Amino acid sequence: MEATGAALGIDEHSAADSAAQNAYSAPPENIKHDNANAHSTAIYHATAESKEIRKMAYRNNVLSIIVVVLIAAVLVQAVMLNSLSNSLKKSNLLISSIEATLQKDSSLSSSASASNTPSYSYNINGTLFVPPTYMSNYPSITQQQPFGKRLTNINQPLNSSELSVINNASDAYFEIAGNMFLNGSLNNYVGAPNVSVNPFILNGKPSVIYLGSITCIFCGENRWAMALALGRFGRFSSLYEGYSSFGDGNLPTLYWRPVSYTNSTVNIGNFYNSSYINFLSIEDTSPITGGFELQPLSVIQNEVNATADLPYIDAINYIIELNQFAGTPYTIWGNYQVGGADAVDFGNTTPSSAPFPITNMTHAQVLAQLANPKDQFAWTEYAGADIYIALTCGSINNTAQICSLPAIQGIEKKIGV
Amino acid sequence: MSLGEKAKTVLSSIRKVYSIKYAALNVAVAIAYYIILVELVRYQNYGILVFGVPKLLIYALVVSSSVMFTIGVYYTARRLGSISRASASIFGTMATVFTGVVVGCGCSAPILFGIGSLFFSAVELSVAESYISGHGALIVSVLLAINAVLIIYYFGRISAEDRV
Structure with missing residues (x-):
């Protein structure tokens, strides 16, 4: 042409x-x-x-x-x-x-004031599911493995001194971190936007409900602050060493119980006891050596229903009825629902991409920093915990001792609790 | 036309399109696309860059989408009378934006749940999140394959139109 x-x-x-x-x-x-x-x-x-x-x-x-x-x-x-x-x-x-x-x-009266909040309401009695302390199909791995692809000591319970860091953290640390949050002297992002909900009342106490995934990087970070916060209202008799997935930071973290780290299922329950609140934890699991994965809510619900534990069945029903789930971690602290993590705290300064400093830390190193906080990483974890504490205090009429800290009261005001 | 002939045709079109001016445009667009993609991922992950798929796939998609854009501009510049020409760039841009949403869809997925909540329940959206988080690499690979096919198609068209 x-x-x-x-x-x-x-x-x-x-x-x-x-x-x-x-x-x-x-x-x-x-x-x-x-x-x-x-x-x-x-x-x-x-x-x-x-x-x-x-x-x-x-x-x-x-x-x-x-x-x-x-x-x-x-x-x-x-x-x-x-x-x-x-x-x-x-x-x-x-x-x-x-x-x-x-x-x-x-x-x-307090019962009348509840009528201002959304209509879904649970006030039930029941026994919380008690998980196994050991799962033979998912043993702890004792071999030392390189950071970034590390599962060393996964599913291993914390020893008594390590557990004490969580259960017996000094109120002074929460006060200092709370003030740092209030005066803006933290390097890392801290914040947990909350929405009012009706409390999930179980055996006469409001509840903290957690839905997360063992593979998720933000759940991994979040559990440290959650554990510190929950430790102010009760005690953990066991916590376990864990990690987020290889594809999602491979952060050292805590597990609420031993988990099925090689397959997709749901692990509920924990070893927490409190006179103020209940703690219901629902953990979605997937192969930890892959990336982030999460089963659909309907599948999670089916697996929770299969446990036949009424409080957990109602808890997942409650989450679905609220229709606010938008990813993990998803938590409810008494009268307040928090969609997402409390902080972005992957080191003293959090880089914008991997590798994150915390990836290269052992559990012992993280716990040592929390036991004696001196730097931004530890203070940020305490500040994140402070927000959860403030939400919980707002749900139990500030009856716990930690609620009297000036920083906690300041945070309650700041976040509108 | 045999495969060899077709390859030759495509290669000659590539040589024709990629003058210094268009090569520079391609690089600039690739950078812009990468920035868009990264920002979408960061937006969904509290400012953190966590890719749910191998980085190589991301780079390949950005490069292929930028090639599509360059082809679109080349068409437009050569054929001002026609209404079509920005064609190739559209799919490239869509692929980049969609990949940004898919790759950033991890623990949290504010774009998916934000827009989706207008039409679907959290339970229904969690199915989408679950699929995307489990098949991110597959989805990006499919987009990449479509990009590749379209690039070959458009270079073939450039050659055919030149013969006219």
């Missing part, structure tokens, strides 16, 4: 352009009857070409519109979520202030 075009003394661009201009104007029948006319043949082929290009154009325009609509939807959604989040915070603050005023006037 190039030769034809050249013979006719027109360049390829002008041939195509003139063909495009003449699109649909040269019916194939005419050309069949005029085989000698090379010019018409060139125009015919160029016209067919042009038709195809036009079809492509329409298809691509449709795709363009879809992309634009999607981008617009993302932007609108972001704005909506932002304003929704702000209005929720404002309404939480408003409800809190109204409740505080009413309580001062002693004109509203």
Whole structure:
């Protein structure tokens, strides 16, 4: 065709352009009857070409519109979520202030004040599932393995001195970290946006409910702060060494119980006891040597139902009814639901990408820092715990000793509890 | 046309398209796409860059999408009278944005749950999160394969149009 075009003394661009201009104007029948006319043949082929290009154009325009609509939807959604989040915070603050005023006037009982919160309500009695202390199919690995691909001591219980770091952490540490959070002197992000919910009452006590995944990097980080916070309201008789998955930071962390670290299932239960609260933990498991994985909520619910433990069955029902789940970790602290982690604390300063400093730490090193906090990493864990403590204090009318700390009261005010 | 001939045609189109100007454009777009993808991942992970799929796949997708964009611009520049030409860039951009959402969908998935909550329940969205987190590499590989096929197709078209 190039030769034809050249013979006719027109360049390829002008041939195509003139063909495009003449699109649909040269019916194939005419050309069949005029085989000698090379010019018409060139125009015919160029016209067919042009038709195809036009079809492509329409298809691509449709795709363009879809992309634009999607981008617009993302932007609108972001704005909506932002304003929704702000209005929720404002309404939480408003409800809190109204409740505080009413309580001062002693004109509203605590049961009546609960009517301001959403309709899903659980007030049940039952025995919490007690998990096994050892799982023969998922033994502890004693071999020393390299950081980043490390499972050393996975599923091994903390010894008494290690457990004591969690159970007997000094209130002073929580106070210092709380003040650092309040005066903005922490390097790492700390914050747990919360939404008011009805408390899950079990055996007369409000509950802390946790839904997480052993493979998840943020769950791994979060459990340290959770354990420190829960230790202020009760005691763990056992905690276990664990890790997030190889593909998700391979952080050293705590497990609430021995877990099925090589297959996908759900492990419920823990070894926690408190006179103030219940702690219900639901841990989704997947092969720890892979990346982050999470089974659908419906599958998790089926597996929890299979345990036939009423409190846990109701707890997963409650999570599903709230319809606020948006990934792990997902926690409920009495009257407050927290979607996501409490902090981004993977070292004294958290780099924006792997490897993270905490990946290269052993459990003993993390516990040593928590036992004697001197740097940003440890203070951030305590600050994250402070937020959970404030949420819990707000749910038990500040009856626990830790609730009297000025920093905790300051955080309660700051986060609208 | 045999496979060898087709390869030759595509290679000659690549040589035709990739003048210094277009090569520079390609590099600039690749960088821009990578930044978009990284920011989408960071947005979903509290500012942390955690890729749920091998980095090689990410790089390959960014490069292929930037090639698609370059082809789109080349078409547009050569054929100002036509309404089509930005074509190739559209799928490339979509693939990059979608990959950013998929790759960043880990422990938390604010974009998926944020937009999805308008239409679906948390239980239904958790199915999507579960699938994406378990099959992120497969999804990105499929997008990459589509990019590759489209690149070959468009280079073939450039060659065909040149013959006209």
